[in-house]
Amino acid sequence: MMKVTHFTSVHPENDTRIFIKECSSLAEHYEVSYVVPSAESYQKNGVNVIGINAKAKNRLLRMLSTTYQVYKKCKALDSDVYHFHDPELLLSGLLLKGAGKAVIYDVHEDVPEQILSKHWIPKPIKRPLHFMVKAVEKFCSKRFDAVITATPAITDRFKTYNENTVTVQNFPIMNELAERGERKTDSDHSIVYVGSITAARGIKEMIEAINEVNKEQRVTLELGGKFFPETLLHEMRKLPGWKHTNYMGVLQREQVKDTLAKSSLGMVLIHPEPRYKVAYPVKLFEYMSAGLPVIVSDFELWEDIVYTSRCGLCVNPLDVNDVKNAIAWMLSNPDEALAMGRNGRKAVEQQFNWEKESRKLIALYEQLGSRAVPVLEEEVV
Template sequence: MKVCHLTSVHPAEDIRILIKECQTLAKAGHDVSLVVANTDSRSLYGVNVVGVESIVNNPIQRIFKSPKRVFETALKIDADVYHFHDPELIPVGLKLSKKGKHVIYDVHEDVPEQVLSKQWIPKPLRKLISTTVEKVERYASKRFSAVVTATPTISKRFKTYNSNTVTVHNYPILNELIGQASENSNVEKQGNKVIYIGGITELRGIKEMVAAMEKVNSSTEAELALAGKFAPEQLKTELETTTGWNYVNHLGYLNRDQVKSSLSESDIGLVLIHPEPRYVVSLPIKMFEYMSAGIPVIASNFPLWKEIVEGDECGICVDPLNLEEIADAIKWLINNPEAAGEMGRNGRKAIEEKYNWEKESETLINLYNNLD
């Protein structure tokens, strides 16, 4: 089939959209295009990337201006299936559906919950906007050919709107991030390099991570590598004035090869997201990427995460707001390298057996094969 994925928010080389979903469909024999705002047109991973110029200065402008450009470009491609990845493109999906096209809505996040903690939305408006988004998703999803979601929790809601809803977890590609420790079970690391990969924000625990590093270094030498961008940038300026920042190495944004290299040099992976409702039921890719690279995880003690981390014996769960618990977990893993190494190997085994993209891709391909 001729397939066209659409995004007005994500970058051209988004891992879930391009490298996992689009590349999977292209390898399965489909003719795949990806329409992306503000990028150059080119071929990537067997996918025809089509850039759309959309000059906007803030999220509100983007919501109202970008979809029009994306829709115009999508029409020119004249695909059999359109698969879009942003809630602001719901009107585009409805228009394409009315033209007799198969339309798939890919839901990465629980958007109504997400709206409730969006800093750029005035607080008095968040509840109203959240309720409105939920109603729009309910109305539109009934009219789409299918819905793909990133977690079972999100799928549960959408199945009440559209029975053709499937969960395609955002798990790692099996051999993308495997490093020396994973390939050789006899290799033990030094145990003093901690890493965090992803967006760097307050809700994702950056203040607690930096403060915990001060506590760790009062008795045990360790460094925290940060791979990602600060949001807002002033957050970095604020943290640079703290004592904990002396033990931080900010690497900035890393490409996939750099991520693999940084993980291979690291000993502990942190995912200490705050207990917001939408995060408690999420499945953060960074947690599985640490496991894939064969390093132990220190994760927030949400029930769903504990089921994975403690169930597969691949790390330690802590209260993400408790500096003592975070610091103690880091020091324990540093001081117990054999146990830490075993946790890393357990995480890698879990990836190989359960949490990998190769298994998830089968669900995506079957969904496309069964479109009628």
Template sequence: MKVVISRLNLYTMVVIPIFMLFLNNSRVDKTQVDKLDKKAQEIREGKAKLRICHITTAHPCFDIRIFYKECKALADAGYEVYLVARHDKEEVVDGVHIIPLPKVRNRVERMFFLVNKAFEIALKLNADVYHFHDPEFIPKALKLKRLGKRVIYDAHEDVPRQIMSKPYLKGFSREIFSKVFEIYENYAARKFDVVITATPYIRDRFLKLNPNTVDVNNYPLLDEFTSVCDWDKRNNDICYIGGISKGRGIIELIKALEFVDTTLHLAGGFESRELEEEVKKLDGWKKVRYYGFVDRAKVRDILCSVKVGIITLHPEPNHIMALPNKMFEYMAAGLAIVVSNFPLWEEIINKSGCGLSVNPLDPEAIAQKIRYLLENDELARKMGEHGRKWIFENYSWGKESEKLKEVYKNFNSFIEVLA
């Protein structure tokens, strides 16, 4: 039954949206020209701000990239920022107006009901720019374009390659779904005003389709790590913080604990209840301290209490060229790190001198690397210092936020020209 539902999820994301392209009228709403002209005059006279609406139906409201980085950066820059996302109430947090979406029971309900609800709310907000974060919203984003709106697609993942890693798709069906979605996404990307990507690798793919493509990388919020706990006050422990799934290496990591004397501080949500039950039955689980979902303050507390950060994702197509936010946060917090032996990740740790790479599919090899760092305390401390120094010199959200604000400055200038 679970496999059937998962395939239905993919069907709703790939097949139905493509069919809808042929049903919708592509004419632009002529009244939008008059609205833009009026808004342009108000902006010019200082009577109005550019109204921005961020939309997510798949991510949590306080997602690190969406809320803490992008929405807050734009609100701090003086824009009128709204976030349509799953939440329990309407409120303003750090200058961001949160418009709540209701809870849903499953992904199919999310892709049908929640996407439609988000679109209805977005239209009522009558924003100047719509910035959406989930591929399941693409059909509605195209509809916004047909209504004369300006739309930004924020591509967090390389979805066609992500589909190739879905465990419930076997053999040739993966290739079919991946190719069909890529054709559809490529079509849509050409229509949007701007495509923002989370990595240079994804940027290069979309640049071939839309010249208005820019990478806004998921580098850490360094303000959270201006000071960290002294090394000698930390526990001889390790941590993993983030989404918990088989593809992100949770099975191998827990099995690795059987071969090393330490405690794993684990924070994040399990991909499914079945996976959580499976993991908790493993012998290594007794060495785990599990926190569930945590806020940013708790993330910092965990990172400042351990010595080694783990990110051993499986070698799946969507992981190999990824730049995980957690890797950079580990480094900013002064941790030595153990990462999957992907060429891009090995290049980062070799340049920075911050840790070790390992085969993520081998629990004993993972344990060996962890044990080596914990038993060589001075080496691990120096690795943490090197990584922290390298991050502060090279990878900070401050630089990336300037890219984001430049995109919106261009929108602002365009609207002012209309006046």
């Protein structure tokens, strides 16, 4: 049986894309290990989780010490295929490739574009760093056996570096978050947002819109995730709308499911930054899989999904009044909202699901195992 090792220096041991989806799906066919820092070692879902005792105090130490310790453990495993998930591990990937191993680079996000909007990177070096990272990714990706990307937009760039680039989108597992039975209307409405919480992801607009809605009818914002930076949490607590916000902290998957099940609708109000406008938000599809109607930013790509599936409304994420009106309409038209939720669930069952995406992942691994011609990627809408 082919030995496969996934490794990361950044992501947690229970990462949804890496562990719950990719590793668990691959473990049905191969011997799979997952090397991850700051974790215990154990076996779950057929995956050997191998924890590395590496707690870096800052980004620089993580990029030096942690990556080296992860690489050493990976090399000792002597696997056939190595699949890594962080750009700071590009050198590790090259070293493993030089040792005769098959190597896959999994690109979750467009890192060069991210650099331009990182608040902690000094402005004078953002543009030079952007081009440097892009050049390094190009140099390394050409030498790997394959590249996997999370969105079609990222695929377009990496296809110019490596023809064997495949889009494997982070769509939800079909029944992981699905509610049992028919969703009911309720007089105590709640709106959910679960995910990373930043200013650019619209947390201020969500809380302000909730406050406006509460002037006419009672509604609660069910909020789960981690604030970046932590000072943002203190700022949000000062807003009038915080009294209508139930902040639950970071949630485990079962807690996410329970929260979605008791909510009336889901929101994704990401700001119109270039990197976000071409990305597929995982939260959108998770809300749809749970049968929730959605309110999302009015990006062209997202509008196509939402209006074609007839599963929600699109708004200007920077216009609190626009968001407030969309929420009010949803709550005042419960039958239409329920129909939108059913439509979203149907779209996930037919198209936007991990079961479909995992077939492309397995096909790529079969190609690497047999050294056959490059896999032909399915068309992704």
